[in-house]
Amino acid sequence: MSEFYAFAVEHLPYILEGLPITLGLWVLAMTIGAAFGLVLAWARLYGNTLVYGAATVYVELFRGTPMLVQMLFIYLGLPEVGIVFDPFTAAVIAIGLNTSAYQAEYFRGAIRSIPRGQMQAARAMGMTPLQGLRWIVLPQALRRVIPQWSNEAILELKYTSIAYAIGVSEITARAEKVGYETFMFFEVFLLLALVYIVLTGTVAQVLLYLEKRTAVPGL
Amino acid sequence: MLLKVENIHKRYDETEVLKGVSLEMETGQSKVIMGPSGTGKSTLLRCINYLTPPDEGRVLVEGTEITSRNLNRMREKLAFVFQDFNLFTHLRAVDNVAIGPRKIRGMSRRAAHELAMRELERVGLSERSHAYPAELSGGQQQRVSIARALAMEPKIILFDEPTSALDPELTGEVIAVMKQLASEGMTMLLVSHEVGFARQAADEIIFMDGGHILEQGPPAQLFDAPQHERTRQFLSRIGQGGEAA
Numbered sequence: 001m002s003e004f005y006a007f008a009v010e011h012l013p014y015i016l017e018g019l020p021i022t023l024g025l026w027v028l029a030m031t032i033g034a035a036f037g038l039v040l041a042w043a044r045l046y047g048n049t050l051v052y053g054a055a056t057v058y059v060e061l062f063r064g065t066p067m068l069v070q071m072l073f074i075y076l077g078l079p080e081v082g083i084v085f086d087p088f089t090a091a092v093i094a095i096g097l098n099t100s101a102y103q104a105e106y107f108r109g110a111i112r113s114i115p116r117g118q119m120q121a122a123r124a125m126g127m128t129p130l131q132g133l134r135w136i137v138l139p140q141a142l143r144r145v146i147p148q149w150s151n152e153a154i155l156e157l158k159y160t161s162i163a164y165a166i167g168v169s170e171i172t173a174r175a176e177k178v179g180y181e182t183f184m185f186f187e188v189f190l191l192l193a194l195v196y197i198v199l200t201g202t203v204a205q206v207l208l209y210l211e212k213r214t215a216v217p218g219l
Numbered sequence: 220m221l222l223k224v225e226n227i228h229k230r231y232d233e234t235e236v237l238k239g240v241s242l243e244m245e246t247g248q249s250k251v252i253m254g255p256s257g258t259g260k261s262t263l264l265r266c267i268n269y270l271t272p273p274d275e276g277r278v279l280v281e282g283t284e285i286t287s288r289n290l291n292r293m294r295e296k297l298a299f300v301f302q303d304f305n306l307f308t309h310l311r312a313v314d315n316v317a318i319g320p321r322k323i324r325g326m327s328r329r330a331a332h333e334l335a336m337r338e339l340e341r342v343g344l345s346e347r348s349h350a351y352p353a354e355l356s357g358g359q360q361q362r363v364s365i366a367r368a369l370a371m372e373p374k375i376i377l378f379d380e381p382t383s384a385l386d387p388e389l390t391g392e393v394i395a396v397m398k399q400l401a402s403e404g405m406t407m408l409l410v411s412h413e414v415g416f417a418r419q420a421a422d423e424i425i426f427m428d429g430g431h432i433l434e435q436g437p438p439a440q441l442f443d444a445p446q447h448e449r450t451r452q453f454l455s456r457i458g459q460g461g462e463a464a
Contacts, residue, residue: 121305126294218353
């Protein structure tokens with residue numbers, strides 16, 4: 001145990017230098033995913049046949065293929081048609097687009113779960129459909145989506161490790177490097193797993209707090 | 220003429236629910252639409268503010284016809300009170316009332332809040348201003364929804380069976396508020412079977428049957444000397460005047 005402790009003290013700082021990259025990937029991807037996910041949900045709920053169809057194809061495409069394949073395609077495939085990204089950007093785009101497809105479905109379900117009377121009352125007052133969505137439906141839907149969204153956020157935090165495959169120097173890539181330098185793979189990946197569990201545990205607690213904070217009394 | 224409804228037709232699939240309904244309202248009048256269920260009363264009310272767009276016919280408010288282009292502006296003049304309240308569940312009572320003035324009428328947060336508090340006081344709920352809808356009784360929720368309608372300072376309020384979703388012991392507080400509004404000169408068009416309100420506060424009763432207006436007139440005339448057999452049958456069923464059918 002004290003050997004593991006000594007190992008951790010020696011190598012953890014190097015691994016944690018990748019933490020800003022890991023968290024940067026995660027925050028940017030989740031933000032892109034939330035913004036684009038809302039647009040996709042809107043398209044799937046209220047779009048005409050063409051818009052609905054395009055959004056549906058997008059969602060099924062990204063949910064039906066592995067994120068690693070999507071990332072490799074963006075980083076290694078797109079340059080052949082002249083679109084070149086650095087590894088970090090390619091990873092943000094891949095994770096962001098992938099999570100947007102899932103988030104879209106969570107948003108869509110939550111918006112649909114709000115009783116029709118809410119939008120009707122908003123429209124009857126003279127709100128436009130967009131005002132009704134912004135001020136009445138979304139505030140209720142977003143509260144309902146927090147548990148699913150938390151799951152997705154934690155899943156994506158773990159998925160940032162895939163960026164290691166295209167050479168992003170996040171914590172998993174750094175841990176692997178330590179492994180090859182020390183040949184103490186058991187210790188290093190155990191240590192890495194502990195880092196992830198602290199991260200995901202913290203995120204889970206913060207989002208649980210947010211869920212409680214925003215809960216409407218009596219509901 | 221404040222409100223003019225001309226020849227409204229509405230069809231759902233094979234059934235024609237409204238077969239050409241016209242009515243007019245002057246400022247300060249209150250009228251109650253009655254009639255058997257399934258006769259198009261609520262549909263008519265929803266056609267008037269285009270929650271359900273009519274297939275044919277026109278609605279004019281202060282001489283201006285409602286069209287898809289001026290719809291949102293016109294709806295500010297035609298407040299709507301729903302049978303099941305439809306209060307915004309994520310907002311406190313006061314914010315339910317203030318959100319229209321803030322987001323639609325462009326009032327400042329402070330001015331909208333003050334207006335909302337005044338309207339809540341009007342319906343006797345200033346002490347519950349910070350409660351969420353789920354923390355209020357049905358009668359209180361309906362009174363908040365009336366305050367929400369009032370805060371838009373509408374020309375007319377449409378009430379769609381405002382007491383039907385309430386337990387009998389809770390209807391009184393809502394009817395008291397509506398009577399008070401009528402006495403203050405608010406223009407009101409109701410779909411309701413509250414005979415007490417209709418007799419005391421309505422200028423006219425409109426009796427609908429089968430998608431038509433069958434007869435209309437002052438409450439005393441319609442309740443005590445109805446012209447049509449259908450009206451008599453209906454009134455005896457709800458325990459008013461006429462002979463048993």
